[in-house]
Amino acid sequence: MKTIAISILGISKDRRGKGDKRWDKWRPNISMCQHDDLLIDRLELLFDNHSKNLADQVTEDIARVSPETEVVHHRINFADPWDFESVYSNLLDFARAYNFKPDDEQYLVHITTGTHVAQICLYLLTEAGYFPGRLLQTSPARKHSSLPGEYQIIDLDLSKYDQIASRFQREHQEGTTYLKGGIETNNLAFNQMIEQLEQVSIRSDAPILITGPTGAGKSQLAQRVYELRKQRGKLEGGLVAVNCATLRGENAMSALFGHRKGAYTGATTHRPGLLMEADRGLLFLDEIGELGLDEQAMLLRAIEHKRFMPFGSDKEVSSHFQLIAGTNRDLVQLCQEGKFRADLLARIDLWTYRLPSLRERLEDLEPNIDFELEAFSRKSGHLVSFNKAAREKYLSFGRSCEASWSANFRDLNASILRMGTLADGGRITTQVVEEEIHRLRIKWQGTQSQSSLPLQRLERLLGPDIYRTIDYYDQIKLATVIQVCETSSSMAEAGRKLFHVSRKEKRSNNDSQRVRQLLEKYHLNFSMLCKWHKNNKC
Structure with a gap:
């Protein structure tokens, strides 16, 4: 397989003096062809109209040191070699027009010559696959060395670098564990969802829609997404959370978008609004299905254009926030009933994740019990735990068809709180469990669905x-x-x-x-x- 190098002519680095003196200094495109362990079969040399004489000189010198290397000239005129858009476009045009033969040839993209802008563009085009090869970096030899220089070949397939791959994997695992609150969950579907959400949280600032029954943990998950993005430097601002079910009428418009003094009766001061408070941060709108149609229309514009009009104002303001929306309602059905805007739903459901109920995740009941016990112990200041028989009895009931867990993790939290409070000496006994089961049975009467x-x-x-x-x-x-x-x-x-x-x-x-x-x-x-x-x- 032939080795093909693609390189920009170095206007200063490849010149290095007149006459034979040029051989006394390191020249990147010349030295690239002088390594015994790197045979360049063909060099695709890129230069502009003003550098034809230098290109001819470099071609002659390469013929002297590496007669087996064919040098092919390509004239590319950069209107401004420091203008990123222009340089990138010219190099992209070259890549698209070039007849790559990856089955017969391997390609090295030389990123030592050219302006820093050109080097960055070559890197990006190689990473994106427009140049189907690896990067080649050359440098002068160390002092007192007789070598023509040094070189390094860089493969941009990061999966081939074990240390980097393990680092990525470790950070991914840390992120998913963080999103799960440190609980080692066993539900396969839930774990797969959290793993993808971790990737989306780090890589995207697009809206996220979290659905699921009340008490499934939507607010807690939104909080963790925010904290994870903050840790990774993806957000500068704070987390602003609001339950839309509490917003009604003029109060909804004012709370979300702010108002000017005198906008309505009782508006005695200026109010910035929640969207403005979330600037450069994250806005969590829980129960978004409860918003009125007017607020939905303004929210859509704010999401798409990052601009909105405060209530009573004639001047727009801007806020750059990421949105996480939560709901326990069927937004598609609300759209069909005319109670939710279809265009807003289309905008916020790019990434939609449904949190399953506790009843759907009974294999995660035990680790969540342990989590709640640890939380209670930290808050109360003393260790609380089950005795063996009590733990088995509570788990058996919690996994049975009698346990509806109608309020999901809120039910579990309240249950552990009650038993922890009644645990003498920090031990939850069988008697305490039996009393709690009796309470739960009464609480859940009538909540069992026909299904x-x-x-x-x-x-x-x-x-x-x-x-x-x-x-x-x-x-x-x-x-x-x-x-x-x-x-x-x-x-x-x-x-x-x-x-x-x-x-x-x-x-x-x-x-x-x-x-x-x-x-x-x-x-x-x-x-x-x-x-x-x-x-x-x-």
Whole structure:
């Protein structure tokens, strides 16, 4: 494979005196072709119209020191070699017109000559792949050395540098751990979401939309995103958080966008507004679906143009803020009902993340219990913990279908707070847990949705120990199969209902066998389900 170097002619560095004296000094494009361990098969030499004589001289000198190197001239006229836009455009045009042959040739982009602007442009174009090669940096030899100089080849594929790759990985892990509040969570979908959110938080300042039920942790996550961006130098300003459900009428407009003195009755002083307070920082608008349509229109303009009109003013002001919006409502449905602007939704849902409920993350219940216990211990000033039997009893109840966790992590926080307060000597006993379970059962009465009933019945059928070993996805499937079986007169009828599409693609329909295999996987059979159904109707 041939080695091709692309280099700009050094107007001063490649000249270095007249006559034979030029050989007494280091010249980058000449020395590049003098290394025994770096054979340049072809040099693509870039220069402007005023440097033709020097280019010819350099070509002759290269022929003397490296006759196997072919030098090809390319005239590129930089109107202003210090104008970034002009230099970049000219070099980009050259790259696009050049016939690269990466299967047959390897390319080295020499970044020692040319203005600093040209060197930066060559770096950027190589990083972006317009020059499909590696960077070549040359330098004079050290004192008292007989070598023609030194060189270093730099590969911009950072994944090839183990130390850099491990550093990136370590910083990524630190960021994701920080966003999770230091809790080692086990839910795969949640962990994958947080990993991507860490990347977005560092690399983008576009709006982020966090959805999910009340109490799932939207406010805490927004706080951590802000703190992570602040740590990494992505923000200068502060965090401004507001619950939009508390904003109504003129107060909403004034609170968000500010007002001028006398804008309305009672406006006795100037008010900058929350958007202005968030300048160069982060604005968290929780429950954004509660905003009125007028406020939504002004917010859209503020997001897109970073400018808005304070209430009662005739002059726009500007604020450069990043927006994180939170909601527990279906914004798409609100748009269909005319209660939320579709253009605003389109602007804020570039990065949308749904926080799952605690009920959807029961594998994370135990680490969150430990987190809440540690927080309570720090606040109370003494260590609080469960005894073994009490911990197992609380976990068993918390993972059962009885535990709706309707307020999500707020329920868990309040529960640990109560038990910690009642724990004599810092030990949460079985009696304390039983009292707490009783409180939670009363609290959650009437909150169980119809959709959760099949899972409750499945847990009763299998028993809590077996039930907890089955993935939530498989629990839903199995509960559906059981429901269908209980409402069918035979396995064949159940099979026809369950496999109404795929059965048409089979030559022989053995619906009973398919149902039997599904049930036997969990040590169940059709007659057992029929008998259990008669005795446990609910």
